[in-house]
Amino acid sequence: MLAVNELSKSYDQEAMSLKDISMEIEKGEITVIIGPSGAGKTTLLRSLNQLIKDDQGEILIDGLDVRTLNRSKMRQMRRKIGMVFQNYNLIEPLTVLENVLHGTLGGKPTLLGILSIYSDKEQQEALALIKEMGLEEFAFKQCKDLSGGQKQRVGIARALMKHPQIILCDEPVASLDPKSATLVMDILRSLAIEKKMTIVVTLHQVELAKEYADHIIGLRAGSVVFDGPSSALDVAAIRTIYD
Amino acid sequence: MNQSAHQFFRHRNYRLLLLITEIVVLYLAAAALTGFNSSAWLATDKGIIWLAQNFIPNANSLQYMPDILAQLWQTFLIAVAAASCAAVIAVVLGMLGAQNVGLSKWKVGWLIRGFASVMRNIPIVAWAMILLFSFKQNELTGFLALLFMNIGFLTRAFLETFEDFDVKKMEAIQTTGATYTTSVVQAMLPETAVPLIEWLLYMIENNIRDATLVGLLTGTGIGFIFDLYFKSLQYGAAGMVVVSIAVLVIFLEISSNRIGRLIR
Numbered sequence: 001m002l003a004v005n006e007l008s009k010s011y012d013q014e015a016m017s018l019k020d021i022s023m024e025i026e027k028g029e030i031t032v033i034i035g036p037s038g039a040g041k042t043t044l045l046r047s048l049n050q051l052i053k054d055d056q057g058e059i060l061i062d063g064l065d066v067r068t069l070n071r072s073k074m075r076q077m078r079r080k081i082g083m084v085f086q087n088y089n090l091i092e093p094l095t096v097l098e099n100v101l102h103g104t105l106g107g108k109p110t111l112l113g114i115l116s117i118y119s120d121k122e123q124q125e126a127l128a129l130i131k132e133m134g135l136e137e138f139a140f141k142q143c144k145d146l147s148g149g150q151k152q153r154v155g156i157a158r159a160l161m162k163h164p165q166i167i168l169c170d171e172p173v174a175s176l177d178p179k180s181a182t183l184v185m186d187i188l189r190s191l192a193i194e195k196k197m198t199i200v201v202t203l204h205q206v207e208l209a210k211e212y213a214d215h216i217i218g219l220r221a222g223s224v225v226f227d228g229p230s231s232a233l234d235v236a237a238i239r240t241i242y243d
Numbered sequence: 244m245n246q247s248a249h250q251f252f253r254h255r256n257y258r259l260l261l262l263i264t265e266i267v268v269l270y271l272a273a274a275a276l277t278g279f280n281s282s283a284w285l286a287t288d289k290g291i292i293w294l295a296q297n298f299i300p301n302a303n304s305l306q307y308m309p310d311i312l313a314q315l316w317q318t319f320l321i322a323v324a325a326a327s328c329a330a331v332i333a334v335v336l337g338m339l340g341a342q343n344v345g346l347s348k349w350k351v352g353w354l355i356r357g358f359a360s361v362m363r364n365i366p367i368v369a370w371a372m373i374l375l376f377s378f379k380q381n382e383l384t385g386f387l388a389l390l391f392m393n394i395g396f397l398t399r400a401f402l403e404t405f406e407d408f409d410v411k412k413m414e415a416i417q418t419t420g421a422t423y424t425t426s427v428v429q430a431m432l433p434e435t436a437v438p439l440i441e442w443l444l445y446m447i448e449n450n451i452r453d454a455t456l457v458g459l460l461t462g463t464g465i466g467f468i469f470d471l472y473f474k475s476l477q478y479g480a481a482g483m484v485v486v487s488i489a490v491l492v493i494f495l496e497i498s499s500n501r502i503g504r505l506i507r
Contacts, residue, residue, distance in 0.1 A: 106420025113425030
């Protein structure tokens, strides 16, 4: 589904933030990337949809190298990949419904996008997703009035609007309380199981990673130091990653 | 230590004394050059008393109210129209010129800033007088004078508002595969809507004040009627015009504060 070969990235000449990363991610699995701060988790995740341009290597999605795509091909590729952010990145003055509908903007000509013209079908679908996320009473409320956990669910609904095959989650629960964090992780798990979506999550809590991941990748100083099923992540492996 | 504190304050007092001396010398020099008779200051009170006696509206000036209100309404409409049209143009120019989201090619940012600066820094009276040549004395001239000045002012204000916007907020929309323009419009405009509307309301207020001056030249609106009463020696009525302008501006100020709080 998603393969990375010998990906390297440096922010400046001396410090390499990613060094020769190679990994394979399977369809319908939750892959969790863990590692200490500064290990390159976010850089790696953002390279996958080219929010950060990498220096060398290959990123193959369904066999297509995303690094070589031109602008319009890139936009098509991005429609297959949803993204969820630590700080939600919602447009706070807008309503929940409008933020969820932003997920459809990728498939629209610029003019329709600028004028916020959404079809009936899109509106119905957005409302259905909002209901699925348990937010139906907030559909017409401004996002700035929601709690963190509710905002993150809006963020997930927005990502789902474009029927992605892959969802990238950049520290999705780092700003949430434990209860909301569990709720968000449960939603991600059900997407992987029921909708066969490929989920890639960066986390800094090892416990959550062990509980939810099918596949764990441990990063340390820009290199992969662990790559295996979550059952294989033992104390020794955790020490290699964090100590 | 004490010694140096003492010196510090002595030094500061010298500088203050020097500054005051400089201002006095400048005034005296300017008065001498222009032949200004400083004893005119002594008659200020008489001038103010005369103003108060003649310009304070009396019962007699109330009969002019319907005319004044009609002209005030027209002025208000022109002020709103000019500010709103300018705002539409300024949003587009501001977006193109802002360093964080705009066009980085061809020095567009500098061109737009320069254009806004020129439009804004030509005084409104100069705009009105220039436009009088081509458009003669009518409402359009006043509208255009306000419009040009407003385009300059609002472009600059909007551009700076947009530059305060955190482009990271656009990321989420860009990752849906949306085009750059769509992302800017869908993310930045809602996030900056409140300051934009506040600038627009300020501009309308300001236009009503300026309209008095512009109307005097273009022979329209509230400025015209003020000029008319003034030149026909109906000072009470002219005072009435001044009071109604002040009331309208204060009313607008209060309502824009209300609106500002409502949309936040």
